[in-house]
Amino acid sequence: xxxxxxxxxxxxxxxxxxxxxxxxxxxxxxxxxxxxxxxxxxxxxxxxxxxxxxxxxxxxxxxxxxxxxxxxxxxxxxxxxxxxxxxxxxxxxxxxxxxxxxxxxxxxxxxxxxxxxxxxxxxxxxxxxxxxxxxxxxxxxxxxxxxxxxxxxxxxxxxxxxxxxxxxxxxxxxxxxxxxxxxxxxxxxxxxxxxxxxxx
Amino acid sequence: xxxxxxxxxxxxxxxxxxxxxxxxxxxxxxxxxxxxxxxxxxxxxxxxxxxxxxxxxxxxxxxxxxxxxxxxxxxxxxxxxxxxxxxxxxxxxxxxxxxxxxxxxxxxxxxxxxxxxxxxxxxxxxxxxxxxxxxxxxxxxxxxxxxxxxxxxxxxxxxxxxxxxxxxxxxxxxxxxxxxxxxxxxxxxxxxxxxxxxxxxxxxxxxxxxxxxxxxxxxxxxxxxxxxxxxxxxxxxxxxxxxxxxxxxxxxxxxxxxxxxxxxxx
Numbered sequence: 001x002x003x004x005x006x007x008x009x010x011x012x013x014x015x016x017x018x019x020x021x022x023x024x025x026x027x028x029x030x031x032x033x034x035x036x037x038x039x040x041x042x043x044x045x046x047x048x049x050x051x052x053x054x055x056x057x058x059x060x061x062x063x064x065x066x067x068x069x070x071x072x073x074x075x076x077x078x079x080x081x082x083x084x085x086x087x088x089x090x091x092x093x094x095x096x097x098x099x100x101x102x103x104x105x106x107x108x109x110x111x112x113x114x115x116x117x118x119x120x121x122x123x124x125x126x127x128x129x130x131x132x133x134x135x136x137x138x139x140x141x142x143x144x145x146x147x148x149x150x151x152x153x154x155x156x157x158x159x160x161x162x163x164x165x166x167x168x169x170x171x172x173x174x175x176x177x178x179x180x181x182x183x184x185x186x187x188x189x190x191x192x193x194x195x196x197x198x199x200x
Numbered sequence: 201x202x203x204x205x206x207x208x209x210x211x212x213x214x215x216x217x218x219x220x221x222x223x224x225x226x227x228x229x230x231x232x233x234x235x236x237x238x239x240x241x242x243x244x245x246x247x248x249x250x251x252x253x254x255x256x257x258x259x260x261x262x263x264x265x266x267x268x269x270x271x272x273x274x275x276x277x278x279x280x281x282x283x284x285x286x287x288x289x290x291x292x293x294x295x296x297x298x299x300x301x302x303x304x305x306x307x308x309x310x311x312x313x314x315x316x317x318x319x320x321x322x323x324x325x326x327x328x329x330x331x332x333x334x335x336x337x338x339x340x341x342x343x344x345x346x347x348x349x350x351x352x353x354x355x356x357x358x359x360x361x362x363x364x365x366x367x368x369x370x371x372x373x374x375x376x377x378x379x380x381x382x383x384x385x386x387x388x389x390x391x392x393x394x395x396x397x398x399x400x401x402x403x404x405x406x407x408x409x410x411x412x413x414x415x416x417x418x419x420x421x422x423x424x425x426x427x428x429x430x431x432x433x434x435x436x437x438x439x440x441x442x443x444x445x446x447x448x449x450x451x452x453x454x455x456x457x458x459x460x461x462x463x464x465x466x
Contacts, residue, residue, distance in 0.1 A: 019282040021275065028274060036266040046264075053266050057274050061281060125256075132257040151251070152258040156220055168221060176211055183250045 009074035010067075017064040028057055031075060034153070035082050041148045042086045044137045052085040072162060079163040083145065090141060135185035143178030150175050204229040209240045214247050 007026070015023035035056055039049035059066070059081050067077045136144060136152075149160035150171070157175075161168045204213060204226070213230030216222055222230075234241050 016278075019285070021278055021282075024278055025271075025275065028271065032266055032271075037261060037264060040264050041261060049264075050266060050270055054270050054273060058277065061274070061278055128253065129257055129260055132253045136254075136257070147254075151254045152261070154258070158221070172212065172219075176214070179214065179247060179250070180210075182254075183246050186250050186253060187246070 010069035013060070013064050013067060013074065016061070024061065027060075027074070031078050032057075034075065035078055038079065038082055038148060038153065039086060041136065041152050042141075042144060043089055044133055048089050052082055052089060055085050056081045076159075076162050080165060083164065086145075087141065131186065131189040135182055135189065138185060139178055139181055143174050143181060146171055146174035147178040147182060204233040206233075206237060206240055209233045209237070210243065213240070214244055 009027065009030070012023040012027045016027060032053065035053050036049055039052040040046065043049055043052070056078055060078065067074060071077075136147060139147060145164055146160065149155045149163055150157065153160075155163065157168050157171050161171045164171060209230060212219065212222060212226065213233060216227045216230035234244050
């Protein structure tokens with residue numbers, strides 16, 4: 001009980017605000033993965049995700065009083081900050097010319113695909129993932145956020161609504177429209193090879 | 201029994217099994233609608249296929265991790281910020297301490313100055329009756345008036361009655377009162393090109409003069425301890441010599457003479 005109390009996010013944050021580096025590291029490691037995944041799925045770019053995660057924790061470090069434990073969990077607060085950073089990243093996007101990203105395996109994607117049994121399966125899966133990724137990234141940002149939170153992060157509607165700072169009904173309708181768009185895009189991606197095969 | 205139409209199914213029925221905000225009745229209704237409506241059943245099937253793709257994409261990206269350099273940068277920033285904060289706090293404390301010391305020194309200085317001023321005022325008051333009736337020990341002052349007349353060449357002449365009764369008050373320094381000087385210095389001409397009032401004694405005299413609201417006695421003149429003539433120019437002393445009024449009731453000087461006294465040339 002005492003350990004749980006000691007390791008609560010707000011307690012750790014207070015300690016970090018007083019200069020306790022260990023507490024800050026603990027907080028960082030606890031929330032890093034979720035933040036990074038969210039940023040990566042929203043931007044589709046590892047550099048952008050890295051920058052967003054860094055900004056999120058910088059905000060927490062520089063102004064820990066911005067977080068009010070009475071208003072919700074620290075995770076939700078961090079998601080909110082990350083979301084704002086993603087929006088800013090999107091605003092900046094047209095002015096940026098992205099360099100071609102290369103993974104360690106030489107692929108051009110920002111996301112490393114794992115586990116493919118045979119080269120053919122690996123190639124097929126990779127192609128499919130590229131399509132899904134492209135479809136998700138093509139969604140308008142509000143719909144994308146709903147899809148990322150509810151479908152990829154597997155949050156409940158309440159949690160997603162809390163993260164996005166809007167009512168559940170809004171999340172539901174965004175998700176509905178996002179799904180419709182996503183399905184249309186995925187259908188289109190599926191149909192292109194079929195039509196190509198049929199043309200041959 | 202709750203029935204669901206196609207529009208409602210699209211809105212809430214596609215994900216009815218996962219949506220915890222829906223009631224059991226709504227879930228059953230969604231299931232029933234999917235069984236009866238082929239279009240909605242196809243839509244649900246399509247969504248399930250998309251869901252599989254999305255889950256695969258989610259699994260692939262689930263293992264994505266931020267590089268270690270992010271943590272390193274953040275920890276470095278954390279250390280820098282907290283060390284800087286400590287240094288800044290120490291600087292603020294030191295600055296406040298210095299400010300407090302300065303205020304304290306200022307208060308002490310002001311108190312001393314105030315005390316000194318009161319002392320001077322008291323001495324001046326106590327010396328005033330003595331100036332009216334010159335002490336016997338200073339009886340030689342009266343005899344020196346003749347010498348004074350010899351020394352003060354070029355100065356406006358005074359009537360003999362005024363000269364006989366005139367005495368000269370001198371500020372020895374800032375804190376002591378005035379002492380009677382031999383009359384030989386009483387009419388020392390004002391030759392320096394700059395104002396004689398730069399000497400502190402003259403300022404002290406001026407101050408006493410203004411604060412006590414007292415005029416020098418008839419025929420007496422303020423004079424500083426350096427033997428220079430009393431406040432002359434640039435000191436705002438109301439007893440200053442001016443070409444309009446003349447010094448201490450002395451006959452009026454002409455502008456030319458006043459200029460000469462001031463700058464030593466005509």
